[in-house]
Amino acid sequence: MTTRIDIRLPEQELEILKTYCEQENRTQTEVVREFIRSLKKKIKKP
Numbered sequence: 001m002t003t004r005i006d007i008r009l010p011e012q013e014l015e016i017l018k019t020y021c022e023q024e025n026r027t028q029t030e031v032v033r034e035f036i037r038s039l040k041k042k043i044k045k046p
Contacts, residue, residue: 009017021028 017028017031020026021031024031
């Protein structure tokens with residue numbers, strides 16, 4: 001199951017995301033998902 005989320009970004013950050021995605025030939029969704037997955041390593045275990 002997937003859940004849709006909407007986020008607000010300043011224009012400057014959106015342009016960074018768009019430029020990166022074009023450069024890497026990837027979708028914004030792919031890039032955001034990859035970033036979120038990378039956060040798992042940063043979660044402190046109790």
